[in-house]
Amino acid sequence: xxxxxxxxxxxxxxxxxxxxxxxxxxxxxxxxxxxxxxxxxxxxxxxxxxxxxxxxxxxxxxxxxxxxxxxxxxxxxxxxxxxxxxxxxxxxxxxxxxxxxxxxxxxxxxxxxxxxxxxxxxxxxxxxxxxxxxxxxxxxxxxxxxxxxxxxxxxxxxxxxxxxxxxxxxxxxxxxxxxxxxxxxxxxxxxxxxxxxxxxxxxxxxxxxxxxxxxxxxxxxxxxxxxxxxxxxxxxxxxxxxxxxxxxxxxxxxxxxxxxxxxxxxxxxxxxxxxxxxxxxxxxxxxxxxxxxxxxxxxxxxxxxxxxxxxxxxxxxxxxxxxxxxxxxxxxxxxxxxxxxxxxxxxxxxxxxxxxxxxxxxxxxxxxxxxxxxxxxxxxxxxxxxxxxxxxxxxxxxxxxxxxx
Numbered sequence: 593x594x595x596x597x598x599x600x601x602x603x604x605x606x607x608x609x610x611x612x613x614x615x616x617x618x619x620x621x622x623x624x625x626x627x628x629x630x631x632x633x634x635x636x637x638x639x640x641x642x643x644x645x646x647x648x649x650x651x652x653x654x655x656x657x658x659x660x661x662x663x664x665x666x667x668x669x670x671x672x673x674x675x676x677x678x679x680x681x682x683x684x685x686x687x688x689x690x691x692x693x694x695x696x697x698x699x700x701x702x703x704x705x706x707x708x709x710x711x712x713x714x715x716x717x718x719x720x721x722x723x724x725x726x727x728x729x730x731x732x733x734x735x736x737x738x739x740x741x742x743x744x745x746x747x748x749x750x751x752x753x754x755x756x757x758x759x760x761x762x763x764x765x766x767x768x769x770x771x772x773x774x775x776x777x778x779x780x781x782x783x784x785x786x787x788x789x790x791x792x793x794x795x796x797x798x799x800x801x802x803x804x805x806x807x808x809x810x811x812x813x814x815x816x817x818x819x820x821x822x823x824x825x826x827x828x829x830x831x832x833x834x835x836x837x838x839x840x841x842x843x844x845x846x847x848x849x850x851x852x853x854x855x856x857x858x859x860x861x862x863x864x865x866x867x868x869x870x871x872x873x874x875x876x877x878x879x880x881x882x883x884x885x886x887x888x889x890x891x892x893x894x895x896x897x898x899x900x901x902x903x904x905x906x907x908x909x910x911x912x913x914x915x916x917x918x919x920x921x922x923x924x925x926x927x928x929x930x931x932x933x934x935x936x937x938x939x940x941x942x943x944x945x946x947x948x949x950x951x952x953x954x955x956x957x958x959x960x961x962x963x964x965x966x967x968x969x970x971x972x973x974x975x976x977x978x979x980x981x982x983x984x985x986x987x988x989x990x991x992x993x994x995x996x997x
Contacts, residue, residue, distance in 0.1 A: 615853050619850055622845050652669045654825075680861070688845075701964045718835045727747055771903045835950055
């Protein structure tokens with residue numbers, strides 16, 4: 593699995609280099625273009641989930657334990673957490689977003705029936721894994737509902753409600769957009785609260801807090817360390833990012849509103865990384881100084897985490913439902929709602945039983961990427977090389993929207 597993962601990573605960065613060299617200045621326009629701000633909000637909230645909120649405080653201690661994990665000794669826990677979630681890793685999303693915006697309309701690889709079927713299985717499986725992550729992390733953040741750390745009926749009910757809310761939200765694209773913007777602003781509010789607790793309370797120390805920020809330099813000075821997997825846990829993260837990459841690319845590609853390719857690349861690497869860095873610095877300061885998040889702050893963190901899950905799931909549910917032509921218009925609202933609810937709840941249960949693993953899903957995605965390249969080389973190479981712009985219809989629709997505005 594490590595060799596397969598490493599091959600997929602190297603292939604990804606090779607493709608990114610080729611895209612920037614060949615199409616770096618192409619203006620990218622999706623089928624539903626939105627403003628740059630809205631695009632970044634959709635990208636950020638769809639491309640992240642509850643793990644961003646709930647994982648760090650449970651992981652910092654493990655990254656600091658270099659006696660158990662000497663492979664982490666090259667830098668500090670904050671830099672490692674950042675490397676697992678930000679900057680370079682967002683290149684995965686850039687690759688797939690560009691592909692589905694510019695190349696797939698010419699290639700139609702993901703319209704091949706067997707490929708479409710596999711791709712939608714990946715999306716559905718990853719949706720269920722996202723719900724499983726929420727279920728498995730709730731006992732750490734709401735211990736008063738836990739039974740000696742076990743998953744209780746209360747947590748299962750919370751996750752069931754979250755899945756139901758996401759399915760309902762997916763019924764209208766307006767809900768998806770509103771949730772993206774709302775969760776972005778609530779996340780910023782959560783960052784402000786964390787920083788206020790670190791800087792404005794009696795336990796806060798401004799100079800120490802700012803020094804914590806400089807620890808992020810440990811990532812950029814060792815960025816090459818994060819390209820290939822450091823250990824099995826890093827493999828888990830990288831496979832997880834691969835599992836998300838194709839479906840996030842499919843979803844976000846439709847909203848690109850005229851940015852040039854190099855601008856999308858920079859936007860995807862930089863803009864999501866800034867709030868992630870600010871968030872992680874606050875959490876790491878709390879970890880180092882053993883500050884408490886109990887009470888309303890903890891509740892707010894859980895609320896934002898749940899909103900992130902709903903926001904991630906609704907966009908992906910809408911994506912695979914459209915791909916499979918299982919839309920409300922075709923099958924009706926009640927069958928749409930109940931079918932998605934039952935499927936995602938059942939698959940979430942399979943993840944809790946270790947019957948499914950996200951690494952398997954990520955490995956399938958890498959296989960799809962290699963297969964796509966082979967398909968292009970064998971059947972579509974000339975038409976891909978000749979691509980110079982976004983699909984003509986997208987360009988016409990984009991200019992029509994601008995004239996109306």
